[in-house]
Amino acid sequence: MELWMRWFFLFLLFHFSSSHSLCHTYDAFLLHHFKNSFTIITDYSCYYPKTATWKNETDCCSWVGVTCHPISGHVIGLDLSCSGLSGQIYPNSTLFLLSHLQSLNLAFNIFYPSHFSFLFGRFASLTYLNLSCSSFQGQIPSQLSHLTKLVSLDLSLNPDLKWKEGPWKSLLHNATDLKELVLDDTDMSSISINILNLSSSLVTLSLQGTQLRENLTYGIFCLPNLQHLDLSYNLFLQTHLPKVGCSTTSLNILDLSYSNFQGSIPPSFSYFSHLTFLDLSSNSLVDSIPPSFSNLSHLTSLFLSHNSLVDSIPSSLLTLPRLSFLYIDGNNLSGEIPNVFPQANKFKQLDFSSNNLGGELPSTLSNLQHLTLLDLSRNKFSGQIPDVFVGLTKLSALDISQNNFEGKIPSSLFDLTQLSELIFSFNKLQGPLPKNITGFSSLIILSLDNNLLNGTIPSWCLSLPSLVNLNLSTNKFTGLLSSESSYSLESYNKLQGNISETIFSPVNLTYIDLSSNNLSGYVHFPLFCKLQNLEFLNLSNQFFLNFESNVNCTFSSLENLDLSSTSLTEFPKLSGKVPILILLFLSNNKIKGKIPKWLPKIRSLSMLDLSHNQLEQSLDQFSWNQQLSYLDFSFNKITGGISSSICNASSIEYLNLSHNKLTGIIPQCLANSSFLSVLDLQHNKLHGTLPSGFSKNCLLKILNLNDNQLKGSLPESMSNCITLVGLDFANNQLEGAFPNWLQGLSHLRLLVLRSNKFHGPIENLKTKHGFANLVILDISSNNFSGPIPEVYIRMFEAMKNVVQDEYEEYIKSYSGYDSLTITTKSIVVTMQKIRTDFVTIDLSENRFEGEVPNVIGELHALRALNLSHNTLSGPIPQSLGNLTNLESLDLSSNMLTGMIPTELTNLNFLEVLNISNNHIVGEIPQGKQFNTFSNDSYKGNSELCGFPLTKKCNKDIEEHSPPSVPFKREHGYGYGFGWKAVAIGYGCGMVFGMGMGCCVLLIGKPQWLVRMVA
Incomplete structure (x- = not known):
């Protein structure tokens, strides 16, 4: 009987379905109206034309993306993801009238600027809702908690969606069947996770980048059904990873990367016995990799990159039975790689880069027959590279750059056919490359630069069928550029001759760098037309190249063109030929006249360097491209004023107009810019006062106005520029008291006020900041008076910490101080780069009085100290003998008294000493550096005696002098x-x-x- 009833029901269902249209007429009308409320963007990155199938007089249940109920014909499922829909979803949208929906997917469309409507709460039958990456904004409405049947909710990738505590708690309380909750990149900064209310049915919880800031407790790891947990890219306030509070968990995927965790990895992480994927990278974890990781027998992928883990790699980690992806790069691990690969041959990817690992590579690497990626770069490995590559037939990427490997490259490496990336840069590899090879058929990137390779470059380097990027620069290759050997990237070698046409044979090349060689002859631009994939071309630093100015083809893919230092006398005619050019460098040539009109019309142009030429036009004749972010016109003959039209380049970050003939005032709009990071106007003839109002959004890092004719005082609004690193106002006519408010600029490292009209005492203000990061202070040649401010000197923290031989990154990356002039070692020098270990104080040629503060002796990083030409009195402090890095000490032309402290003989690096024209008495100390100084160091001190002076100490004045x-x-x-x-x-x-x-x-x-x- 029961079987008969089933067959009868199926018969009725079939009869009903075949005699009636499944699509409900009203729902078809609603769908049509919903579709017509949007425009379709076909060039959207995620586009599948689903609504193109929605035709009138067809069954809506047959439309792509539409699912109907088999009996009622009502639409119960709507999937319009990646449909290129663009427009707003208003509260009166017909979407909200589809009351029978059980599944709704609108992901990857552009509904900007649509607010998340409370009407989504009407879909009482909804079990699946996906609105990810669809430009929704505003607060999540409390009505979302009405969706009590939800099993899956995905609102990810909507950064303008904000959660509040009420709707969050209501959702967790009502949606008890929720198994999948994905809220990545929504704003949850004002709510707590509230672990106790999370559904016990959850299988997947992803809260990546949600701005969570609360303490993370162990309970979240112990949800009974949770298998996938992603809390990465948050800023948890706690300092340590939570201990796992349950002996067993269901987790098999756990991602806690980029979340500010510190301390060590808890041993209780061994309880994650079902884990297959663990990512703890980019935190601040310390100590060693815990031995308990050996219990994670199901682990296939482990990411511990970019922490501060120490000690050696535990051999038990490499012998985990299923581990095949291991990333421990960016730590402080040391020692040799455990030689356990005969038992650990299952690895597919190994990244040990950026550690302190050393020694020689184990020959047992040849056992890793499944390996596809091996990265050992930025370590301390040495010795020869073992010839282990015969068995690594699946290897596709190998990087051993920045080590100390030496000797020849193993011959077996050149037989690999799957290799796509080979990077051996910055080692000590020697010998010639082989003349013939059988592998490298899939090679895309070959970087052998910065080694000691020699001989001629073999012809196979440019006959590789897939080669895109070849870097052989900074080696000892020799020979002519001929048809037998052609090259794509060979700067800083000793190549010579004409550029051969054979360089254009590999038409897939995207990157060519022939800079810094001795090439000569003409560059025939039409030959480059063969390289239609070319994105980067660098021919700079070739002092004998001449260019044909006419270009007869379009470089449709070219983004970067560097023709610096190539003896150009005119602009190459590129009008309309480089439609997507981003970077153009023509510096250090002999180009005269004006900038061609076609140049500003390249709308894609972001970086333009025309420095060190002979351009003579006015800035008013230049059309400012709105996309420009980097502009360098320095060292030309540009005249006229700087009009406010310069701010039409609204995205400008780096602006260098130094060493020209500019006049007039500095436009206020430059101070209002919210993008400008470097402004260099030094060595012009600008006058007037500084802009009065610096924006509260000011992002200036470097401001250099040295050697102009500026007047007035420094505007206090400059304190809004809290990112300022360097200020140089030297050689102007600025006046006023010392700007004590600059102490609020906590990043300030360089302050130069030399040769102005500043005056008055520098107050000893009580401060918590006090220029803690300052490394260069030059306020010489002003009218400052009173005592030297001890309070500030005590707060010069950066001057107390010695930094060894490193270049300052902000000066290196932003050349805002290409010609910083400073007095050191009694001479005026121009510094091309400022090193962090160059620490100097220059208070000379003022009216400072009183004694030299003892606290200066605490500034152990000082390289130069100049207190000359003041009215300082009292003795030379013995504490100056603690400045063991000091190279120059100038105390001349003061009123100092007493004897020279013998402690100064401890200054082993002192090259220049000047204490002339004081009232110093007694014997000059002897030994070490003091034996190298001349009479000039001591002149004007009539009561000094001893070497190198001719006056001897304790010698009778006359033969018959009294006792x-x-x-x-x-x-x-x-x-x-x-x-x-x-x-x-x-x-x-x-x-x-x-x-x-x-x-x-x-x-x-x-x-x-x-x-x-x-």
Whole structure:
């Protein structure tokens, strides 16, 4: 009977379905109206034309993306993901009238600027909702919690969606069947996860990049059904990873990367016995990799990159039975790689780069027959590369760059046919490359630069069928560019001759760099037309190349063109030929006249360098491209003023107009820019005052206005530029008191106010900041007075910490101080790059008074100290002997007294010493650097004696001089019984003279007597 009823029901269903249209007429109308409320963007990155099948007079249940109920014909499923829909979803949208929906997917469309409507809560039957990456914004409405049947919710990749505590708690309370919850890149900064209310049915929970800031507790790991947990890219406030509070978990995927965790990895992580994927990368984890990881027997992928893990790689980690992807790069691991690969041959990808691993590579690497990626770069490996590549037939990427490998490249490497990336840069590899090879048929990138390779470059380098990027620069290759050997990237070698046409044989090349060789002849631009995939072309630093200016083809893919230092006398005619050019460097040539009109019309142009030429036009004749972010016109002959039209380049970040002939004032709009990072206007003839109002959104890092004619005071609004690193206002006519408010700029490392009209005392203000990062302070040649401010000196923290031989990154990347002038070692020098270990203080040529503060002796990183030409008094502090890195010390032309402290002989690096024109007395200390200084270091101190002066110490003045009389020192100011009293005795008689001497001994030096004999 039961079987008969089933067959009868199926018969009725078939009869009903075949005699009626499945699509409900009303729902078809709603769908049509919904479709017509949008425009379709066919060039959207995610586009599948689903609505193109939605035709009138066809069954809507047959439309792509539409699912109907088999009996009622109502639409119960709608999937319009990746449909190129563009427009707003308004509250009156017919979408919200599809009341029978059980599944709705609108992901990857552009519904901007649509707010997340409360009407989504009407879909009471909804079990699946996906609105990811669809430009929704606003707060999540509380009505979302009405969807009590939800099994899957995905609102990810909508960064303008914001959660509040109420709707979050209501959703968790009502949606008890929820198994999948994906909220990546929504704003959850104002709510808590509230672990106790998370559904026990959850299988997947992904909250990547949701701005969670609360403490993470262990309970989230112990949800009974949770298998996939992603909490990466958050900023949890806690300092340590939570301990796992349950002995067993269901997790098999766990991602906690980029989440600010510190401390060590808890041993309890061994409880994750079902894990197949674990990512703890880019935190601040320390200590060693815990031995308990050996319990993670199901682990296939482990990411521990970019932490501070130490010790060696545990051999148990490499012998985990299923582990095939291991990334431990960017740590401080040391020691040799465990030689356990005979038992661990299942690896597919190994990344050990950026550690301190050393020693020689184990020969057992040849056992890794499944390996596709091996990255050992940026370590301390040495010795020869073992010839282990015969068995690594699946290897596709090999990077051993930035190590100390030496010797020849193993021959077996050149037989690999699957290899696509080979990077051996920055080692000590030697010998020639082989003349013939059988592999490398899939090679895309070959980088052998910065080694000691020699001989001629074999012809196979440009006959590889898939080659895109070849870098052989900075080796010892020699020979001519001929038809037998052609090249794609060979800067800093010793190549010579003409550029051969055979270089254009590999038509798939995207990157060509022939810079810094001795090439000569003509560059025939039409030959480059063969390379239609060319994206990067660098022919710079070739002093004998000439270019044909006419270009007869379009470089449709070219983005970067560098023709610097190539003796160009005119602009190459590229009008309309480089439609997507981003970077154009024509610096250090001999180009005269004006910038061609076609240049600003390249709308894609972002970086333009025309520095070190002979351009003569006015800036007003230049059309400013809105896309420009980097512009360098320095060292030309550009005239006229800087009009506010310059701010039409609204995206400008780097602007260098230095070393020209500009006049007029600095436009206020430059101070209002919210993008400008480097502004260099030094060595012009600008006048007037500085812009008065710097924007609260100011992002300036470097401001260089040296050597102009600017007047007035520094505007206090400059304190809005909290990212400022370098300020140079030298050689102007600025005035006012010392800008104490600059101490609020916590990143400031360079402050130069030299040769202006600043005046008055520098107040000893109580401060918590006090220029803590300052490494260069030059306020010389002003009218500052009063004592040297000890409070500030105590706060110069960066001057206390010695940094060894590193180039300062901000100066290196933004050449805002290409011609920074500073006085050091008694000479005026121009510094091309400023190193972090170059720490200097110059307070010379002011009116500072009082004693030299002892606290200066705490600035252990000081390289140069100049306090000359002031009215400083008192003794030279013994604490200066603690400045063991000091190279230059100038205390000349003051009123210093006392003796030279013997502690100064500890200054082993001191090259220049000048204490001339003071009141220093006594014997000059001997030994070490003091034996190298000349008389000029001490001139103008009449009571100094000893080498290198001709005046000897403790020598009788005359053969018949009276017996010596005991003397006393008076607070370091000189001798109580000196040569002047003896001179009086010889002039007026022995008796009178000795009487006067006794008077001096008894009562000191009377002022009337001093004046009489002075």
